Amino acid sequence: MKLISWNVNGLRAAVRKGFVDTFNDFNSDIFALQEIKLSEGQLDLKLDGYEMFYNYAERKGxxxxxxxxxxxxxxxxxxxxxEEHDSEGRIINLEYDDFYFITxxxxxSKRKLERLEYxxxxxxxxxxxxNNLNGKKPIILCGDLNVAHREIDLANPKTNRKSAGFTDEERNKFTELLNAGYVDTFRHFYPEQPEEYSWWSNFANSRERNIGWRIDYFVVSNGITKDLKDAKIHQSVMGSDHCPVELLLK
Structure with a gap:
C-alpha cells in the first residue's frame, strides 16, 4: 500500500502547477493534503477511482x-x-477495518511565537x-506537523532554537507523542540520514541550497512497524514550498 502526504500551500495554485499529473504519477492508494486553502465549491477536481473528502476552514483562503x-x-x-480546535479544517480521520488514517x-506557532501557548x-x-483512537485500532498519522523534531531535521538548528517549529516546547511535545506509543517512520528507516527536508522558505533560494526543515511526517502506532516497507521524502517534486512524503506498507 502506498500512502502520500503533501502540504500543497493552496490546492488551486497546485493544480495550476501540475498537481493532477503529479498525483497520477504517484498512483497512490491514499493521498492526503494539507493547507488546501479552499472553501466548498471553489474547485471542481475530478480524480477517477478516488473518493474525495475535504475539511474546509471557516476562514476563507x-x-x-x-x-x-x-x-x-x-x-x-x-x-x-x-470546538476550540475544529474551526480551521485541520484534521480528517478515515476509519478502515484494520487502522485509522488521519491527516x-x-x-x-507563528514568528513571534504568539500562538505557542495555544x-x-x-x-x-x-x-x-x-491515544483514544489507538486504544481501538492502530493509527497512521500523516501531515504537516509543524515541528522539526531533532537537530538533524533542519539545516540551521543553532540559529533556530527559538523559532516556531523548533522551540524546546514543540520538540518536547513531539517526543511525548512518540513516547506514548508511536514511531516517526522516516527516522525508523533512516535514523541519521542528514539533509532530508520537506519544507523550504521562499527566501534566499533556500530550496536550491537545500536550507530546509523536515516538518512533514508519517507517524504510526508501534504495532504497525512490522508492516512498514519504506518511507520517502520526494524533494524533487515541485508545486509547493513543501514536497510530498511517502509511506509504503507491506
Whole structure:
C-alpha cells in the first residue's frame, strides 16, 4: 500500500502547477493534503477511482485538509471534537477495518511565537485524541506537523532554537507523542540520514541550497512497524514550498 502526504500551500495554485499529473504519477492508494486553502465549491477536481473528502476552514483562503482514497472507508470524521480546535479544517480521520488514517495540519506557532501557548493546548488535546483512537485500532498519522523534531531535521538548528517549529516546547511535545506509543517512520528507516527536508522558505533560494526543515511526517502506532516497507521524502517534486512524503506498507 502506498500512502502520500503533501502540504500543497493552496490546492488551486497546485493544480495550476501540475498537481493532477503529479498525483497520477504517484498512483497512490491514499493521498492526503494539507493547507488546501479552499472553501466548498471553489474547485471542481475530478480524480477517477478516488473518493474525495475535504475539511474546509471557516476562514476563507486558510488552512484546510483533504484526503483522496481508492479504498472506501468505513467512516469519516472531521476534527477532534473540540470546538476550540475544529474551526480551521485541520484534521480528517478515515476509519478502515484494520487502522485509522488521519491527516493533520498542525497549527503554526507563528514568528513571534504568539500562538505557542495555544499550540501547547492543541498538542495535548491531539495526543489524547490519538491515544483514544489507538486504544481501538492502530493509527497512521500523516501531515504537516509543524515541528522539526531533532537537530538533524533542519539545516540551521543553532540559529533556530527559538523559532516556531523548533522551540524546546514543540520538540518536547513531539517526543511525548512518540513516547506514548508511536514511531516517526522516516527516522525508523533512516535514523541519521542528514539533509532530508520537506519544507523550504521562499527566501534566499533556500530550496536550491537545500536550507530546509523536515516538518512533514508519517507517524504510526508501534504495532504497525512490522508492516512498514519504506518511507520517502520526494524533494524533487515541485508545486509547493513543501514536497510530498511517502509511506509504503507491506
Amino acid at each position: 486558510y488552512s484546510g485538509t483533504a484526503v483522496f482514497t481508492r479504498e472506501k472507508p468505513l467512516n469519516v470524521t472531521y476534527g477532534m471534537g473540540i 493533520c495540519y498542525t497549527p503554526n 499550540r501547547m493546548v492543541w498538542e495535548d488535546d491531539f495526543r489524547n485524541y490519538l
